[in-house]
Amino acid sequence: MHVSAAEEGVVSAPVVVVGGGVAGLAAAWRLRARGQDVVLLERSSRLGGLVESERLGGQTADAQGWVLEHGPDGLLASKPGMREVLERLGMQSELVTGGEGKRVAYVARSEREALRLDPIPTSLFRFERRAIVELLRSPLLSWSAKLRLFAEPFVRHSARADTVAHFVVRRFGRELAERVFEPMMRGVYGASIAELGLHETMPKLADLERRYGSVGVALLLAPRAPAGPGLVSFRGGMQTLVERLAAEVAPSVRLGVEVESIQPARPGAPTTLYTSEGPVAAREIVLACPAREARRLLAPLDPALGDELAGIRSTDVSVVSLGYARDDVMHALDGTGFVVDPALGRSLVACTWSSRKWSGRAPDDGVLLRCVVNRGESTPELVQTASEEVHRFLGITAKPRLVRARRRTGALPVYAPGHRERVAEARTRARRFGVELAGNAYDGVGVPDCLSSGIGAAERVRAA
Ligand SMILES: Cc1cc2nc3c(=O)[nH]c(=O)nc-3n(C[C@H](O)[C@H](O)[C@H](O)COP(=O)(O)OP(=O)(O)OC[C@H]3O[C@@H](n4cnc5c(N)ncnc54)[C@H](O)[C@@H]3O)c2cc1C
Structure with missing residues (x-):
């Protein structure tokens, strides 16, 4: 750990990264590559933040288990900088580009009282x-x-x-x-x-x-669509990316340490972060935590900065994974899944047919579905909501073999008009305290955007 005792009771670290999601990990990775002394503080007991895969069973080479994605299930490899990141991390051989399902996603909607699934014209979005x-x-x-x-x-x-x-x-x-x-x-x-x-x-x-x-x-x-993978994942799920980054930055990481407040410095003096394990003095800080947390930490330093960050609203997301016996699912699931027309007023927002969309996500005799729902608080409520919706939309009546649910409060920031100007203003103000802002609230919500955001913040940190 690159932490040294500075004055009594205060440890010092030239650069502190707050948050061990993909943005914070990427920032720490880049800072270490630049030869900077960096400490990454993550309040939970694991790295990855919203990226979380769970692997169950399938410990032997011939037995495939389940790979559940409680957060993102893929990333756009065509996003700027992503290819280079994957190459530098040596992850090319880990990539998976799809499963046996047709590369078609659907919109579930109602026409003359009947539910139907119609293909999304995705070429429009590409x-x-x-x-x-x-x-x-x-x-x-x-x-x-x-x-x-x-x-x-x-x-x-x-x-x-x-x-x-x-x-x-x-x-x-x-x-x-x-x-x-x-x-x-x-x-x-x-x-x-x-x-x-x-x-x-x-x-x-x-x-x-x-x-x-x-x-x-x-x-x-427009030119013809470029060849090459668009959406990709990793053989062991998205967590593989976190594990690779974590291996790169391991000596810098301190888990279970929450930053509780930040005390501004006198000009030229280090800023103090008050953490659950005591004060840390830092020359520069990369705040790679959600915007509402950045706001909590920075508003006491500069109320106008707090107001800018408060203007970035975020929404809650609940993900429910349901694993079924293959024989219990009569629907052909010929595609990657569907989104639900909000006009239907349902609790299901989207349903990914994970074991069709990706290879290696379920045993041969299993089917894995990943539902995003907007009703329910507790795990039983969320699972019940998802099961009822899967019954309604896909006709599955059997009880799932495997259930998991994650409710993420304020997980997805809403990029409203004026967001870019708001972020630019917030960054200018934060910089006066030696703070760089990174993460999904600023430069895009996708995993590649968050990686770039972390790398960008690291590059803006003054060299020691
Ligand atoms: C359900 C869901 C599905 C998604 N699907 C996709 C997808 O398929 N493809 C895609 O590209 N993107 C997807 N996304 C978006 C993407 O996953 C996220 O935007 C991205 O992972 C966010 O990373 P981050 O590092 O910015 O933040 P986070 O992952 O939120 O990490 C922030 C970290 O900061 C820590 N922290 C907070 N406060 C403190 C503190 N005071 N002290 C110390 N640590 C603190 C938190 O514990 C957390 O670990 C999805 C998101 C969700 C929720």
């Missing part, structure tokens, strides 16, 4: 040339909504700070917004497109409008 054809063929849209697509090139450009909802309704009409964007974006961000900022969550759409005057025309001119 900005691929075939997006327009896919939309014209999609059963999700009525004929009038399809005709409305042809009017898009004539819609006037707007420079206002849009929400995703406002932008999509303005350019493409209400039906595309409600039937495609709303369920899809809610499944990813846990928030409505009426709240999500366009520039914050889909900057490419705004960029295409600005450059081409029409998103539709820009899509038709």
